[in-house]
Amino acid sequence: MLDAVASTFAPHPLIHTVPNRRIRNIAVFRAMQPVLEAALGVALPASRTRIVHRGADILWNGPRQWLVLGELELPVNRAAITEQTDGLCLFSVSGPYAVTILKKILPIDIARFAADEVAITAAAHIGVHVWRQDENFILGCFRSYSGALHHVLMQAADTFTERG
């Protein structure tokens, strides 16, 4: 076997890398959504939302596509299933200043970002998925951008300024 090498990032009290979970993209074939949902035992989340099902996160990911994070048995021949475990890198931003930090890099209304909400947007020119896990905000980007996104997050956290 070959050794797996994960990217390492400088530690920060507010910004953490999220431990690897399996990530798959499912793109449902036309007219197969009811069949797929029946097999999964859950309705797939509507646009811009997320659900947790049998311990896995299911995130809306564009028209007829979802990201599945975690081990969840997916039926075959109902959807195109694409492995993305190595394709995405996830960071979590937490703490009382999380919203202030994220305001600096996200063009979305992060102060009113609900727990079941998902956004596909850009952080400092980097395409990102954003969602919330309890009080942690998760940002996912393509692996090759992870160094750049981590830098942006660190900078936003380090140059934190109070108003007034």
Add this chain to the structure above:
Amino acid sequence: MSGYRLATGGLIDRARKVNFRFDGKSYTGFAGDTLASAMLASGVKLFGRSFKYHRPRGVFASGSEEPNALVELRTGAYREPNTRATTVEIFDGLEASSQNRGFSLKYDPLSVNNLLSPFLAAGFYYKTFMWPSGFWEKIYEPMIRRASGLGRNSGLPDPDVYEKITEFCDVLIIGGGADGCKAALDAAAKGQRVILCDENPPLAKLDLPESISFFSRTTVFGVYDGGTYAALERLNDHLPSSNAPRQRLIRIVARRSVLATGALERPITFGDNDRPGVMLSRAVGDYISRYGVSPGRNILLYINNDDAASLISTLYTAGVNIAALVDARPGSSSAVYDAACAASTPVYEGAAIIRAIGRWGVKGAKLRLSGGDEISIPCDIIATSGGFNPNLALTSHFDGEPIWDTGIAAFIPGKTPPCMEVIGKAAGHGLNANIQPCFHSGFFPGKSFLDLQNDVTVRDVNLAELEGFTSMEHLKRYTTLGMATDQGKTANVNAIGLLAKTLGRQIGEIGTTRYRPPYVPVAIGALAGAHTGKHFRPTRFTPTHEWAKAQGAVFVETGAWLRAQYFPRLGEDWLQAAQREVDAVRNAVGICDVTTLGKIEIQGPDAAKFLECVYTNSWENLPCGKVRYGLMLREDGMVMDDGTTARLGETHFIMTTTTVNAGRVMQHLEFCAQVLWKHLDVSLVSVTDQWGQIAVAGPQSIATLAKIVDFPFDLSDMSFPYMACGELTICGGVPARLFRISFSGERAYELAVPARYTHALVEKLMEAGAEYGITPYGTEALGIMRIEKGHVAGPELNGQTTAHDLGLHKLLSKKKDFIGRAMASRPALKDPKRQSLVGLRSVNRQDIICAGSHLLPLGVAATAVNDQGHVTSAARSPTFGSIALALLEHGPERHGETIRVYDPVRGGDLEAIVTAPVQYDPEGKRLHA
């Protein structure tokens, strides 16, 4: 009264003294002072020199509309020019200096311009510096720019830190005066989320509900689409320099906005009205009530409306002497007259100030009385009010045209940006009581300034009118009226009034120029935010980046990616390294990280049909387990991108794109799938980052791979021939995909593994190929080999080349439709005269062909008329010497011809032989070697 500071009053903190320096001299003010108020308190009148004539200038206003008192703040790389002294909050250690002057403010040799002023009227430069024409760019313009103008740029990278944020709200209130605060509270009471922005420092701790976010020191400077507003918050400009962000650009997204920006005063124009000591009357009141500073001790008022009534009582209460009140109206109003009587101030009704007396500061004013007599009155300040202009600049950012309201003699907002409401004085309410418009006193033969910042005089406007510049937009560009940092906030309306009078037309017919963003100057650094230097755009790293770094690789930017360019050994230059790497691939085996190529999974029952639509060649007949080269056109028939696509299953393809076009192709495919052919059941997923992909190329590639593929995968040519693909495991169970494709022209494979294994994979490959001399190679070697093989890449896919131009016309299927088919078949795009792809080889082996060189027939002049094409990609081949790919007129018919390769930029001029694009192994035998 000590100096000009009043004994009481103002919102300053008299317990906290603040020391600062201006032009090297120390001054003391109080916390809460602006640079302008603190210096006025110290008795300073002279703040700067004017733009063109270098005339002495003092403070004119009290806010961001200030046209005169522009200063440079801080020193060295931190220097910031053109800051309005009226908006600078002082702090201990502040360093400020005057600008646009000679040795000192007092002694400025360029004030000779004032004596030469009869020659320096509007349009002077364009009329005078015409001959010889070549002098304009190199001599005249730089000279004029040095002599005139504003502050100096530091010329160094901006070391300050800036921030950008995005805020959302239901209502944005622009302006924190009484109207703005009331609107904010009303909206908050309805449960709305409110942002309240005010340009000034907070006067007191406001007790606002939580749903109101109050941003002080914040100027909303632009209105954009979709309810987006741009604002600049001056976070730390009022504090000594630190590493904290200096300014913050706020992008505000609001459902609706309320403009409560109030009104700005305009002066009445008279002779020498630019002398230090001529001020707006409201500004005089501001300095007294906000800062406890009286700009003078003997103040003359010159007015045409009732607003001055309150100033009279302010001055009287503060114990400042009022020399007289000159009311331009034939009969003063009772409001003003009564206030003046109460202050025992003489009133001259129907009178006009002809000129200010005094050079370095106002010493008096010359009046023409209603009867025609002229008298002089001593004073040290002339406070003038020609009425107020609603501060409506933001309403015209969506091309709204302000409307002239004759009732208040001012422009009021016309069509406003979507969802913007204008309230209070900004809408023209409660302004200019009993006003009788007076834009210019007349009478004076010397200079009367309309635009103080740009030195535009009454005479300039008259001259422009005589020369036919009668539209305001033309007048502005001819005279520079209303340009620069203040956007003519105190100047424009008087000029419009004057022009209307000269033309005998109504002001409403003339109209104003449109105000454009930004409302106040914004540092470029604030617009850039954190995106500076290397972080101007994100960098993408390959999964073998750390490994390549450890091998001593030199990296190159390709799009956003950093790729290994070459791997130099001790003493090698780039060329030696690249040629050694080529030799290794040609004779043994090399490896190269090709992860950066775009990888798109195309899946679904209609995947093959979808590919037929986007590619020019056929796909439904591609068997599973095979790879095919594909060509993609744009709608206009030009080549968009190329690459190989593999069929992993009946309904499963994986497409590769060029590195640079990966994003564009993905976007194009999404558009095709979501918009053009919605009926096709197909999905697109980018897996560029999921898979790390390594090219293993060279005759020993098969032997190297044989050591790592798991049983029973068979690499033999019988079961895995050229253009085969398959899924397998390697190294005892790592999932992988193998493609037998070649960019180098040698037997080659591309092996993809989940990205996390790529680092270990290259180490494993190096170990497996060690006995064959395996060598990592970079983009330089890759480039040499692809040019030897005539493969097109970015420089050839330049958006202007067709399939015919590139010799790829055989890939244009005649049996089906595809994007770009109709346009690509236009006769002009198939014209053999078009520049098409050829190879070049220098005649003398020591000559080096450079990319970008032009191609000419032998024996003709190097002119654009004789130009027949250009070199797109050049390489130093270890086999052939200097070779290139080029686009040449009638290219395919000219193989064997000798042509001239001319490079005027780098001084190259050499001869080359035209060849077929494929110079290395044209039969392709080595693909199977």
